[in-house]
Amino acid sequence: MRLINLTPGKGGRLLLGALPFVVLALAYLVGSALRLADNPGDKLLPSLGAMGRMIEVMAFTPDKRTGAYLLWTDTAASLFRLWSGLAIATVIALVIGLLNGVLPVMRALLAPFVAFLSMVPPLALLPVLFIVLGLGEVSKIALIVIGVAPILTRDLALTAAALPREQIVKAETLSASSWLIAWRVVLPQVMPRLIDSLRLQLGPAFLFLIAAEAISAEGGLGYRIFLVRRYLSMDIIFPYVVWITVLAVAMDLALRLLRRRLYPWAEPEGRA
Amino acid sequence: MTALTIQNLWKEYGPQVVLESVSLTIAPRAFVALVGPSGCGKTTFLRMLLGQEQPTRGTIVMDGAPLPREPGPDRGVVYQRYSVFPHLTALQNVMIGPEMRAARLAGRLWGKARKGLADDAATLLHEVGLAGAEDKFPAQLSGGMQQRLALAQTLMMRPKLLLLDEPFGALDPGIRAEIHALMRRLWHEHPMTVVMVTHDMREAFALATRVIAFDRPRQRPEERERYGATITNDIALWPPRVAGRQTIYDADIPAGDEDLSRFAIQPGPPRPDQGALR
Numbered sequence: 001m002r003l004i005n006l007t008p009g010k011g012g013r014l015l016l017g018a019l020p021f022v023v024l025a026l027a028y029l030v031g032s033a034l035r036l037a038d039n040p041g042d043k044l045l046p047s048l049g050a051m052g053r054m055i056e057v058m059a060f061t062p063d064k065r066t067g068a069y070l071l072w073t074d075t076a077a078s079l080f081r082l083w084s085g086l087a088i089a090t091v092i093a094l095v096i097g098l099l100n101g102v103l104p105v106m107r108a109l110l111a112p113f114v115a116f117l118s119m120v121p122p123l124a125l126l127p128v129l130f131i132v133l134g135l136g137e138v139s140k141i142a143l144i145v146i147g148v149a150p151i152l153t154r155d156l157a158l159t160a161a162a163l164p165r166e167q168i169v170k171a172e173t174l175s176a177s178s179w180l181i182a183w184r185v186v187l188p189q190v191m192p193r194l195i196d197s198l199r200l201q202l203g204p205a206f207l208f209l210i211a212a213e214a215i216s217a218e219g220g221l222g223y224r225i226f227l228v229r230r231y232l233s234m235d236i237i238f239p240y241v242v243w244i245t246v247l248a249v250a251m252d253l254a255l256r257l258l259r260r261r262l263y264p265w266a267e268p269e270g271r272a
Numbered sequence: 273m274t275a276l277t278i279q280n281l282w283k284e285y286g287p288q289v290v291l292e293s294v295s296l297t298i299a300p301r302a303f304v305a306l307v308g309p310s311g312c313g314k315t316t317f318l319r320m321l322l323g324q325e326q327p328t329r330g331t332i333v334m335d336g337a338p339l340p341r342e343p344g345p346d347r348g349v350v351y352q353r354y355s356v357f358p359h360l361t362a363l364q365n366v367m368i369g370p371e372m373r374a375a376r377l378a379g380r381l382w383g384k385a386r387k388g389l390a391d392d393a394a395t396l397l398h399e400v401g402l403a404g405a406e407d408k409f410p411a412q413l414s415g416g417m418q419q420r421l422a423l424a425q426t427l428m429m430r431p432k433l434l435l436l437d438e439p440f441g442a443l444d445p446g447i448r449a450e451i452h453a454l455m456r457r458l459w460h461e462h463p464m465t466v467v468m469v470t471h472d473m474r475e476a477f478a479l480a481t482r483v484i485a486f487d488r489p490r491q492r493p494e495e496r497e498r499y500g501a502t503i504t505n506d507i508a509l510w511p512p513r514v515a516g517r518q519t520i521y522d523a524d525i526p527a528g529d530e531d532l533s534r535f536a537i538q539p540g541p542p543r544p545d546q547g548a549l550r
Contacts, residue, residue, distance in 0.1 A: 166354040169324050172343035174369035174429060177376065184372060184379040188359045265359050265409040 046235040054235040070224065071243070078221040079247070081137060082209050085144025090198060092145070093152035094187075100153070101160025101190070102182045111157065118150030123211055130216065140212040147208040148201045152194070159193040160186050192266035195259040199252050206248055274335055274432040274465045275300045276321070281330035282500070283316055289500035290316050294330070296484070296503065301515040303459055303466045305476035308486035312501040314469045317486070318435050321467060322349055334433065345373065348431030348464075352438045355422035356410045362421050363406040366393040369429045393428065400424045400454060416447035420454065427462055436468035440475065452478055460516050481514075483507045 008016055032045040059071040096114065099106040126143055133139040163186060171185045213222030221244055228236045260267060276298040283291040291313040298304055306314040319325040320332065323343045332339040334346075343349070356365045367389050372379045381389060394406060400420040402413075410418050419439055426434065440448050440455075456479060459466055470476050476483045485505035488496065513519050 164354040166351045167357065169322065169343050170349060170351075170355060170357075171372075173322070173345060173347060173349050173426070173431070175345040175373040176379075177372075180372045180376070180379045184368065185357060189357075263359070265411060 043232045043234055050235045051239055055239050058236060074219055074221050074224050077219040078209060078213065081140045081220070082144065082205055085141045086148065086198065086205055088141065089145045089149035089152055090194070092149045093156050093194065097153040097156030098160060098182055098187060100157035102186055103178065114150055114153055118154055122147035122208060126212065126215065135216045140209065140217070143212045144205050144208045148205050152197055152201060155197045156190055156194055159190045163189060192259050192263040195255050199255045202248050202251055206244065276465070277333040279331050281320070281332065282328045283313065283320065284328045288497055292500035292502050294502055298465060298467070301463070301465055303479060303481045304468070305480035305483045306467065306469045306486060307471065307473060307476050307483060308501065310471065312486045312488060314486050315437055318437055318467065318469050321433070322347055322435055345429045346431060347433045347435060348426035348429055349435045349437065350419065350422045350426055350439045352441050356418055356425060358410050361407050361409055362397060362402060362413070363390065363393055365410070365421055366397060366424050366428055369425065396424045396428060416443050416451055419443065419451060423458060427458065431464055434464045434466045436466065438469055438471065441471065455479060477509070481509055481512060
């Protein structure tokens, strides 16, 4: 039988999916054990026990100086910045993207400008943001917005403009105004794509967040990683990286479920 | 009762002449079928009736007034594809027109008004043979059912002029015969004039009161660009088919009956054993 016709069953899929994770964990354990056997003071690949102790310290022991549980305060600070940035970017994308995608006049006015803006490397603007908006929350949220909004906007405008012309004409014969076409015909049909687009932008959003926190912050997941980097504390950095990844995966999953719940007609097989 | 008068209509795209000197008067309640080879401008002509495109020269007059320059609720349309909204259920698809006409800001109705409209919509869905499919999305409906839905959606607006752009071209022959029967009935029962573009001659003569053929009189390659298509044949059916009245064509199909199984060919006697021939 050809390889192309070989389809794993449910159990087989689960097993195959788990395999890379197991391999990675094993490789780490072996590497860590070998290095620690050579040099018990090695900091590069700490043992699981060492990481467990640091997780205990960061997540479940109050900080000696502030009395806060650092992992949770860091997570809260970072998620506040990330979600504020994504929310503002989504609103901007909805307004400008829809205007752009629905009205040819607005497209002529805005599309070249948005295309230009989306090419500005956001990280290059970071110093400007810190100088103009200060070192507080605003500049970090602004960086996420600047990084994510143009791409969301362009994607939304493209999706809106790609709707068949027949649908727009059809809506006109059903007495729709320009506003009603945007509200009842275009908006509901671009929403699933907006959610997918947001999912794809989670990675870049985290990148901008951590970059901003690394340079100047008083708390946050990125701030902590770059703080303990000075002490080569891989036993804190590794759990933090895993935690950030878990957060991102959970958000991705939540958005996927939201899309399926709200827009059942947009599922690939067309099944509701 | 909508009459159309088209006078000396031309459509050009840059140097390319698509249609030239088309003059035509369409009587109220007519069912006109436009036929012709592909690329002869029949869909362009339909788009001009719809208001989606403007003629380069000439005038279109509907009921004594020049045609508005954009599509509107007095002219309904059903395309071969993309006629219904994929994000709305069948019932919502039929309700959206009146909803948008009544609520100019929200585009939705609530409470009693919504209930009344939903009842009307369900009645119409029943009429086009979609009872029971109210809560299905278009992707869950077959091609024939989607076109029935598109007809219902359009008829909710009570258009004066119904424009059909190869609406049944993508359907299987069996399904097509059923939907033809439905189309005939809808034309009889709803006070509208119909213009249908089709490439299927049989369909044209099966439905229309008048069949108009578009073609290019000049076919040489160097002429094709500068000479457009025009009306080459204009055939009124005889004996005439009249809207809302039984004629010879309907004699054997009682109004409201679209069950065509009676006309099916009965299975013949079983064949002799094929194995013996091999």
